[in-house]
Amino acid sequence: MSAVRALFLARYRDLVGTDEVELRVDAPLPVREFVALVRARGEAFSRLPAAATVAVNHEVAGPYTFVGPGDEVAFLPPVSGG
Amino acid sequence: MSAVRALFLARYRDLVGTDEVELRVDAPLPVREFVALVRARGEAFSRLPAAATVAVNHEVAGPYTFVGPGDEVAFLPPVSGG
Amino acid sequence: MSILPETEASVSAGPWVAISEEPIDPSVVLARVGDPADGAVLLFLGTVRNHAEGQHVDGLHYEAYLPMAEKVLRQLAEEMCARLGTDRIAVVHRLGTLEVGEVSVAVAVSSPHRTEAFATASTLMEELKRRVPIWKHERYESGRAAWVEGHPR
Amino acid sequence: MSILPETEASVSAGPWVAISEEPIDPSVVLARVGDPADGAVLLFLGTVRNHAEGQHVDGLHYEAYLPMAEKVLRQLAEEMCARLGTDRIAVVHRLGTLEVGEVSVAVAVSSPHRTEAFATASTLMEELKRRVPIWKHERYESGRAAWVEGHPR
Numbered sequence: 001m002s003a004v005r006a007l008f009l010a011r012y013r014d015l016v017g018t019d020e021v022e023l024r025v026d027a028p029l030p031v032r033e034f035v036a037l038v039r040a041r042g043e044a045f046s047r048l049p050a051a052a053t054v055a056v057n058h059e060v061a062g063p064y065t066f067v068g069p070g071d072e073v074a075f076l077p078p079v080s081g082g
Numbered sequence: 083m084s085a086v087r088a089l090f091l092a093r094y095r096d097l098v099g100t101d102e103v104e105l106r107v108d109a110p111l112p113v114r115e116f117v118a119l120v121r122a123r124g125e126a127f128s129r130l131p132a133a134a135t136v137a138v139n140h141e142v143a144g145p146y147t148f149v150g151p152g153d154e155v156a157f158l159p160p161v162s163g164g
Numbered sequence: 165m166s167i168l169p170e171t172e173a174s175v176s177a178g179p180w181v182a183i184s185e186e187p188i189d190p191s192v193v194l195a196r197v198g199d200p201a202d203g204a205v206l207l208f209l210g211t212v213r214n215h216a217e218g219q220h221v222d223g224l225h226y227e228a229y230l231p232m233a234e235k236v237l238r239q240l241a242e243e244m245c246a247r248l249g250t251d252r253i254a255v256v257h258r259l260g261t262l263e264v265g266e267v268s269v270a271v272a273v274s275s276p277h278r279t280e281a282f283a284t285a286s287t288l289m290e291e292l293k294r295r296v297p298i299w300k301h302e303r304y305e306s307g308r309a310a311w312v313e314g315h316p317r
Numbered sequence: 318m319s320i321l322p323e324t325e326a327s328v329s330a331g332p333w334v335a336i337s338e339e340p341i342d343p344s345v346v347l348a349r350v351g352d353p354a355d356g357a358v359l360l361f362l363g364t365v366r367n368h369a370e371g372q373h374v375d376g377l378h379y380e381a382y383l384p385m386a387e388k389v390l391r392q393l394a395e396e397m398c399a400r401l402g403t404d405r406i407a408v409v410h411r412l413g414t415l416e417v418g419e420v421s422v423a424v425a426v427s428s429p430h431r432t433e434a435f436a437t438a439s440t441l442m443e444e445l446k447r448r449v450p451i452w453k454h455e456r457y458e459s460g461r462a463a464w465v466e467g468h469p470r
Contacts, residue, residue, distance in 0.1 A: 007382070009380070009382050009450065009452065010380055010452035010454070010464050011452070011464040011466065014464070055382070055385055055450070058382075058384055058385035058388050058389075059385075074382055074385065074450075076382065076450050077452060077464065077466050078466040078467040079446070079447070079448070079449060079450055079451060079452060079466075079467075080446075080451070080452050080453040080464075080465040080466055080467060080468065081379065081381070081386075081410060081422070081445060081446060081449050081450075081451025081452070081453065082363050082410075082421070082422055082442060082445055082446040082451075082468070089229070091227070091229050091297065091299065092227055092299035092301070092311050093299070093311040093313065096311070137229070137232055137297070140229075140231055140232035140235050140236075141232075156229055156232065156297075158229065158297050159299060159311065159313050160313040160314040161293070161294070161295070161296060161297055161298060161299060161313075161314075162293075162298070162299050162300040162311075162312040162313055162314060162315060163226065163228070163233075163257060163268075163269070163292060163293060163296050163297075163298025163299070163300065164210050164257075164268070164269055164289060164292055164293040164298075164315070190344070190347065190360075191343070191344055194343065194360075198364070198418070200366070200367040200417050200418055201366060201367060201368060202364060202366065203363060203364055203365070203366040204361070204362070204363060204364070205361070205362040205364060206359070206360070206361055206362075207343075207347075207359070207360040207361075207362075208357070208358070208359055208360075208431065208434075208435075209357070209358040209359075209360075210356060210357060210431070211351070211355060211356055211357070211358060211427075212356070213353070213354060213355065213356040213429060214353040214354060215354060264353050265351070265353055274364075276366065278361065278363070278439075278442060281361075282361075282435060282438075282439050285435075286431075286435050289431060
């Protein structure tokens with residue numbers, strides 16, 4: 001399988017109108033480019049901040065962390081638990 | 083009545099062997115002198131520190147606070163509640 | 165004949181303060197605070213430890229100079245209420261004989277935000293240990309017993 | 318065929334960590350900590366306030382990115398245990414719909430002396446609010462509802 005799952009949490013889910021999409025990715029690419037790919041999917045997706053915090057496989061990732069087939073990338077608004 | 087009650091708490095009670103004595107005091111005198119009067123009552127009383135903390139009528143008193151007939155003077159070891 | 169309105173007595177209850185030989189029930193102390201305006205509730209319990217200064221403790225006894233202890237503890241709780249801006253503080257200190265693990269003191273505070281609740285409970289405990297005339301008499305495994313004076317830490 | 322001794326599993330239980338839709342019972346969280354060596358027990362409860370940023374709040378909903386939230390909260394509790402030197406920490410966060418006054422988060426810590434208990438519970442809450450992927454969706458009296466992001470204080 002060559003898909004990456006992109007998840008949208010809380011306000012980001014409301015923003016894009018879905019909680020999950022799958023993107024075909026043939027080779028690993030940096031988070032920064034992956035986010036650009038997601039934002040290019042259409043008007044709703046372009047509302048996501050270009051510098052949104054993302055977690056790759058449940059770990060906060062920097063812009064140059066690599067994302068590849070089978071990974072789960074979550075878009076996380078600033079948290080407000082407690 | 084011209085008596086002042088002197089109370090001995092916790093370790094000070096064990097030290098002097100009683101929890102209370104009454105002292106005849108005709109005119110008000112400073113705590114400092116009252117403590118000296120108590121310490122002069124005998125060997126057991128002389129074991130009380132000359133600079134022991136005392137409370138006059140449930141309020142911590144300095145050495146020059148006046149003590150007079152009807153007052154209650156308590157000798158308080160360093161506290162250890164909590 | 166009273167000219168005060170009947171509701172006068174319930175205007176402000178003040179903090180809840182007690183010194184007692186009865187075992188302390190933490191849930192009762194907790195229930196004395198809390199308000200729909202509060203987002204934070206803090207409960208501190210002091211419990212009897214099985215060791216002190218390298219010695220094994222079997223149990224202990226608390227003695228108070230009761231009229232002064234009650235007065236000072238109430239003054240202290242009122243000072244903390246003034247700082248907090250509400251009366252949602254409860255504090256109770258146990259007297260008498262306690263075994264290891266029993267609760268010797270309980271403090272509950274509620275407030276809109278958590279930082280004030282932490283600061284208030286912490287300062288109240290610090291001042292209680294410094295100002296309230298209560299003394300601890302520890303019984304050691306060795307059979308010895310001794311008054312504790314002051315607070316090494 | 319196992320070559321591990323049967324007691325292996327009980328060597329260290331670690332902190333008690335939970336994220337759940339069930340209402341939080343403070344006395345259950347409190348019961349997860351405590352030890353004969355401990356002289357201090359601290360319980361912090363976060364509760365739903367009836368106001369936020371000047372608006373009247375009717376209630377709220379908590380959502381988590383669950384697998385990550387559980388992982389981060391456990392890591393955080395383990396970091397605090399390492400600092401404390403024991404595993405006597407319990408933390409639980411509520412999810413789903415909550416009314417004003419309900420408990421959203423509970424933290425319990427016990428330790429030999431009170432300063433570590435206060436510092437640990439306070440730092441744990443601060444880091445939880447900073448790191449754990451959970452979001453609050455507030456419903457206002459006005460009928461409006463909104464995601465809360467970050468912590469103004």
